Amino acid sequence: MARPTIRVEIAFTTRPTEAPAWVDVSNDVRSVETNRGRNIELDTIEAGTGTVVLDNRDRRFDPTNSAGPYYGYLVPMRRIRISAVWEGITYPIFTGYVERWPLTYRGFDATVEVPIVDGFKPLNLALLNTSYAQERSGSRVNHVLDDAGWTTGQSWLLGSSVNGVLGSTTIVGPVGDREVLTGSIDMQASTLTNESALTHLQNVAETEDGLLFIGKEGQVVFYDRKRPYLPPYDTAAVTFGDGDGELPFSDVELSNDDAMLYNEVRVTRQGGTAQMAQDTNAQLEYFRRTLTRSGLLFTTDASALGLAYTWLGRYKAPYVRASKLLFEAPLPDELWPALLKRELGDRIAVKFQPPGGGDRIEREVLVQGISHRVTDEDWEIVLRTTPADATAVWLLGTSQLGVTTRPLAG
Known part of the structure; x- marks a missing residue:
């Protein structure tokens, strides 16, 4: 099976705030790794990172080589972008900045393992x-x-x-x-x-x-x-599974643990008092497990309490989550566009029949992280996901809808 062509471009001669003048260095690429997003939804999304390994046997990426084509421009914070070209269409994968140009020599081989970071830096x-x-x-x-x-x-x-x-x-x-x-x-x-x-x-x-x-x-x-619960984002963009009309994955990881199990939630805004939501029955089942957030920017304590109840409803009971999907080349041709289009926040469906019979597992999830690992021989893509919780659009006061609960403003 064919696979996309990886493309790596660097804006050597332009500063990071200028319109970039891209130079294609794909012919010198040995491997690419990128990682964006987070593992679970309660993590803060930090800067996306990656590594591009470049062939440097002719010293073209050596900052000390005055005869090199990029001499004087091999400096930190030059812009870099990585994309995949499939059937004439270019799909972006990562855009960011070069952090440094570390030189590595192993016998007669020479490479530059370039660490990259996105705009959060x-x-x-x-x-x-x-x-x-x-x-x-x-x-x-x-x-x-x-x-x-x-x-x-x-x-x-x-x-x-x-x-x-x-x-x-x-x-x-x-x-x-x-x-x-x-x-x-x-x-x-x-x-x-x-x-x-x-x-x-x-x-x-x-x-x-x-x-x-x-x-x-x-x-x-x-x-x-509100975005995940409004059209068109309230419908899965693609279904990965083992049934007719579904796109296959290489591996799926299900999680049923206590990593996202909280039955007491305390939320405090700046200048406010702590607001607590709890479920005593869930505490009897799983001990008291407290999620705390402080320093938030709500204008009222009531809004902080609303978030506490939202999170309590989301995390008070364990749930079998489809937390990770793995795709390893070679892959069917029709799978590549569906994968390369994916972005953080996308809603996707995961459906498959486990061995041993019983019910088919079906989940709708939101993409929380995307990783690529590309070499001459391999291309591995990992989607990290979290449940698409339809109840999250309500600010909860009690369970009586329309009396003490209401839809989100707007």
Whole structure:
């Protein structure tokens, strides 16, 4: 079976805030590994990372080689993007920055094992000293990105000789560098003192109970809590399974453990008092297991209590989760586009018949992490997932719908 062609491009001659001038180095690639997202939904999504191993036997990637084609440009924070080309279509996999150029020599062989990182790194380096008024979560994300000077190279950079013609090859303002939804929750007014932009953005995402990550094309993505439950995202984009019309996987991992088992939830907002939701029956079954979050940006304690009840409903009882899907080449031709299109937050279905008979296992899950490992011989893709919990769209006060519970605002 055929497989896609891996493509690696580096913007050697352009600074990270400029429109990139990409150079294709795919012919020198020995292997690629990327990892984006998180293992479980209660983890904070940190910077996506990876490693690109380049053949350096001719010293073209040696920063000390003055005769090399990239001499003077082998410096940290040059932009890099990785994609897969399949049947004439290019699918992005990872966009980020080179961290360093470490040289490795083994006898007559020479390589550069280039560590890469996504846009969360510069956002973490950007320290903010400013104030924000009370506003919806999506507005806060946009304001923080503006104040951090966030751009992926689609903005005009004064004094640059490579920007070309204004309005033709460049665009004034941050266009195409973010995908930010409006949000469902108001963030309280905040004054930041030497706080990293990333830290504040992650706090906004946790308060919203949403998703914040760097997309495959390098853009900041912010999804609010409602997105997974509204059309078209409330329907599985693809079904992986062993039945007719389903796309096969190589391996599936089911989890039924206590990693996401909590029957007491305590949530505290900045300037507020701790709000607690608990299930005493679940505590008798599994001991008291407390999930604590503090310093969130809610404007009222009632909103903090609503999140506590949402999480209690989600985590108070164990559940057999389809937590990981593995795909190993060779793969059927029709499987490659379905895999390469996947992004964090996608809803997918997993269906299969375990050996030994009995009921077929069927789960709808949300993609939480995506990893690629590519060599000349192998291509391995891992999707890490979490249950798509349909009850998460309710702010719970009690179990009496319409009296003390209500749909999310908006």
